[in-house]
Amino acid sequence: MTSPTFDRYCDEIVTQTERLTAHVRGADMTAPVLSCPGWNLGQLLRHVGGDHRWAEEIVRSRASAPTPDDLVNDPTTYLHEDESFLIPWLLEGAASLSATLRAAGPDALAWNPSEERPAPVTFWARRMTYETAVHRADAALAAGTEFVLERDLALDAVEEWLEYSTFPEAFEPRPDLPDLLGPDRTLHFDATDAGEWLVDLTGKRPVWRAGADNATATARGPATDLLLFFYRRPAPAIRTQGDKELLDLWLTRSGFWLEAPEE
Numbered sequence: 001m002t003s004p005t006f007d008r009y010c011d012e013i014v015t016q017t018e019r020l021t022a023h024v025r026g027a028d029m030t031a032p033v034l035s036c037p038g039w040n041l042g043q044l045l046r047h048v049g050g051d052h053r054w055a056e057e058i059v060r061s062r063a064s065a066p067t068p069d070d071l072v073n074d075p076t077t078y079l080h081e082d083e084s085f086l087i088p089w090l091l092e093g094a095a096s097l098s099a100t101l102r103a104a105g106p107d108a109l110a111w112n113p114s115e116e117r118p119a120p121v122t123f124w125a126r127r128m129t130y131e132t133a134v135h136r137a138d139a140a141l142a143a144g145t146e147f148v149l150e151r152d153l154a155l156d157a158v159e160e161w162l163e164y165s166t167f168p169e170a171f172e173p174r175p176d177l178p179d180l181l182g183p184d185r186t187l188h189f190d191a192t193d194a195g196e197w198l199v200d201l202t203g204k205r206p207v208w209r210a211g212a213d214n215a216t217a218t219a220r221g222p223a224t225d226l227l228l229f230f231y232r233r234p235a236p237a238i239r240t241q242g243d244k245e246l247l248d249l250w251l252t253r254s255g256f257w258l259e260a261p262e263e
Helices: 007-026 041-061 081-103 122-143 151-164 221-231 244-254
Strands: 185-193 195-200 207-210 217-221 239-242
Touching: 007 041, 007 122, 041 081, 041 122, 041 207, 081 195, 122 151, 122 239, 151 185, 151 195, 151 221, 151 244, 185 221, 185 244, 217 221, 217 244, 221 244, 239 244
Parallel strands: 185 217
Antiparallel strands: 185 195, 195 207, 217 239
8 A cells, every 4th residue: 555645644634633623613612522531522622732733843843852742631621612712723733733744844853752763754744644533533423423534544544553553562561461462363454445454463573464364353344444443433334253352452452552641
């Protein structure tokens, strides 16, 4: 699969944000977001806007170390938001991030949480595209509107998740969870409208590739639903079979980067 270009990501940050705001115009900002327990719509929009501003500062300053992310991780103080402020604020942040990324260019270097040293800011263009898209799905669910994502973006977002699933945090032993790696452990993910992937958990670290084989567990459905399934959002079109406990453990472990930071 050919990944979207850097410019496409920059475009999509704005486009996905515009579509997110379209879902929530006229909605009750205090409506609960069931896929983000404890948040209402206003808090969700604050989180997304905080993400955009956090990433923009990192890219603009060419940060070489972590940057405080208070707006990202603690939108809970914003309980009663005004749509007339929130929507323009959210759109402004997305436009600013997109412009800063373009000005920097894909090869500019800055800190990101997946690398030990500054790395190309393409990471932030891709990550913020899918951060925004998945939270657009949350907003659509809360507002009772339909979520649709272009198939090529859904596929790229699925592969972004699969890449994270090979990080040490996703498979090294933890005292609070069963071991993930072991003999006869493979996972098959079938995007019925696009492609298939096999995740091999039998070695010293997870390995994934395009294609299919006999697997210990399978999850099957359209690419967008498969993406939502990875993020543990409602995905009614997904069908699973085989070792569902292993599949659930993999989802937990590969989603390590979504866990709230410890106090």
